[in-house]
Amino acid sequence: MDLMSIIDMVRQALGPIFIAGLQVTIPLTIVSFILALIIAGITAVSRISNSRILRFVFATYVWIFRGTPLIVQLFIAYFGLASLGLTLDAWTAAVITFGLNSGAYASEAIRAAILSISNGQWDAARSLGMSRLKILQRIIAPQAFRIALPPLFNELISLVKGTSLAASITLVEMFLVSQRVAARTYQPLIMYIVVAFFYLMISTILVGIQSYLEKRTTKHVGGNTHA
Amino acid sequence: MLSLKDINVSFDQQQVLKDFSADFNENQTTVIVGPSGSGKSTLLRTINLLNYPTSGTLNLNQTSFVFPKQYPAKEVSHYRQNFGMVFQNFELFPHLSALGNVIEGPIQVLKQSKTAATEKAKVLLEQVGLAQKADSFPNELSGGQQQRVAIARALAMEPEFILYDEPTSALDPELEGEVLKVIKDLAKKRNSQIVVTHNLNFAKEIADHILFLEDGQVNYYGLAEGFFSSKNERIKNFTKKMMS
Ligand SMILES: Nc1ncnc2c1ncn2[C@@H]1O[C@H](COP(=O)(O)OP(=O)(O)O)[C@@H](O)[C@H]1O
Ligand SMILES: [Mg+2]
Numbered sequence: 001m002d003l004m005s006i007i008d009m010v011r012q013a014l015g016p017i018f019i020a021g022l023q024v025t026i027p028l029t030i031v032s033f034i035l036a037l038i039i040a041g042i043t044a045v046s047r048i049s050n051s052r053i054l055r056f057v058f059a060t061y062v063w064i065f066r067g068t069p070l071i072v073q074l075f076i077a078y079f080g081l082a083s084l085g086l087t088l089d090a091w092t093a094a095v096i097t098f099g100l101n102s103g104a105y106a107s108e109a110i111r112a113a114i115l116s117i118s119n120g121q122w123d124a125a126r127s128l129g130m131s132r133l134k135i136l137q138r139i140i141a142p143q144a145f146r147i148a149l150p151p152l153f154n155e156l157i158s159l160v161k162g163t164s165l166a167a168s169i170t171l172v173e174m175f176l177v178s179q180r181v182a183a184r185t186y187q188p189l190i191m192y193i194v195v196a197f198f199y200l201m202i203s204t205i206l207v208g209i210q211s212y213l214e215k216r217t218t219k220h221v222g223g224n225t226h227a
Numbered sequence: 228m229l230s231l232k233d234i235n236v237s238f239d240q241q242q243v244l245k246d247f248s249a250d251f252n253e254n255q256t257t258v259i260v261g262p263s264g265s266g267k268s269t270l271l272r273t274i275n276l277l278n279y280p281t282s283g284t285l286n287l288n289q290t291s292f293v294f295p296k297q298y299p300a301k302e303v304s305h306y307r308q309n310f311g312m313v314f315q316n317f318e319l320f321p322h323l324s325a326l327g328n329v330i331e332g333p334i335q336v337l338k339q340s341k342t343a344a345t346e347k348a349k350v351l352l353e354q355v356g357l358a359q360k361a362d363s364f365p366n367e368l369s370g371g372q373q374q375r376v377a378i379a380r381a382l383a384m385e386p387e388f389i390l391y392d393e394p395t396s397a398l399d400p401e402l403e404g405e406v407l408k409v410i411k412d413l414a415k416k417r418n419s420q421i422v423v424t425h426n427l428n429f430a431k432e433i434a435d436h437i438l439f440l441e442d443g444q445v446n447y448y449g450l451a452e453g454f455f456s457s458k459n460e461r462i463k464n465f466t467k468k469m470m471s
Binding site (some may be wrong): 118123125126127129130131132133136138207219220221 | 268271272275277300301304305307308310311312314316318319320321323332335336364365366367380381
């Protein structure tokens with residue numbers, strides 16, 4: 001097999017994989033991650049609340065979703081629930097599963113960030129007469145956001161890669177497309193390298209966004225990197 | 228008048244304030260002195276309900292708390308608006324500018340308009356000598372400047388009392404004066420202040436009353452002159468040690 005035909009094959013594979021990335025992998029990641037952040041925020045705040053019940057419920061959620069394989073969670077959501085008559089389409093099952101799974105990890109990052117803010121900040125805000133919710137929103141969240149940023153981006157990057165598991169519940173995302181092209185062309189090595197390259201590109205862009213955000217938010221909070 | 232009666236505060240097994248009773252008058256500066264660990268910070272924090280007493284009563288004007296009853300968070304937050312608190316480590320909000328720190332409470336808690344709060348904050352920053360630093364962030368300010376912003380932040384809420392917990396003990400000696408001067412000016416204007424300090428010379432300058440706390444109990448509470456001229460051995464030992 002000569003170089004020209006390899007190049008030709010790669011070129012033919014690029015289009016479909018790229019489209020799958022644009023139409024499925026990226027939107028799936030974004031929607032799932034937004035869901036994950038909402039769940040994570042609620043979970044983190046509940047886990048530092050005074051309510052035992054809330055703390056227990058959300059700790060249990062984190063325990064389950066961190067303690068079981070993502071692919072098993074996907075199978076339960078897609079195949080398992082269907083057997084109970086609760087049929088989710090692959091896209092919905094994937095968004096819910098990724099949202100809950102990432103949410104569990106992200107909640108730990110956010111919780112740790114909140115806990116790392118000194119009690120003195122709480123005291124200062126309390127002494128102004130601010131309510132707990134106001135303090136979280138106005139004083140703690142902006143500082144915690146900065147601290148949680150790196151672990152949250154870790155989570156986002158592993159989510160991007162994790163979306164490839166959705167291939168196993170028939171969602172036609174980048175990895176499934178590459179599998180199909182590989183089967184058709186009998187070139188698994190080349191095709192899987194191509195799809196790996198796509199994931200690498202997305203991750204690289206995310207790393208860039210991360211360092212941009214870090215530079216913007218580090219100015220006055222934490223760290224000592226201000227100019 | 229702020230009135231504490233038979234207040235007990237404990238941490239775990241350790242009782243820090245023991246049947247503490249004292250009244251604090253408005254338009255006066257009361258200085259609290261005492262050895263390390265005697266409960267001075269705990270007392271200030273208890274006044275502001277940052278610590279919760281196990282028993283006793285707390286009265287401020289018409290408001291009254293009887294412990295160990297638990298009060299709704301809203302009621303406690305509302306009560307705290309009566310006090311401005313200045314901490315040893317400043318505790319400015321690092322993500323907000325000096326001005327942002329000062330207008331935060333008035334806007335978020337007192338629901339003032341941003342324009343009104345900003346206008347007033349500028350006057351206060353001017354008053355503490357930091358008009359030029361309104362847009363600086365805490366990490367761009369010296370310790371003395373940060374503490375002066377913290378005082379402006381407390382004043383912006385127009386509290387009944389300002390509580391200071393060793394406001395200059397985290398500062399280099401050469402920065403102490405600028406903060407002490409602000410507190411002294413406020414004392415002269417007859418603001419209601421309660422100041423915890425180790426600096427007895429400063430206490431002498433500003434105090435109307437001195438409260439000498441030892442082991443969670445009041446050892447002396449009365450006019451400042453009386454404290455510094457006291458024949459009581461414990462007081463004499465303490466002042467001798469602190470002034471040397
Ligand atoms: N949050 C806390 N948890 C446990 N012990 C505390 C706490 N705050 C204060 N204490 C204890 O209470 C005692 C009095 O402390 P504090 O009020 O800070 O004294 P002071 O300000 O006079 O030095 C000390 O023995 C201290 O260890
Ligand atoms: Mg203290």
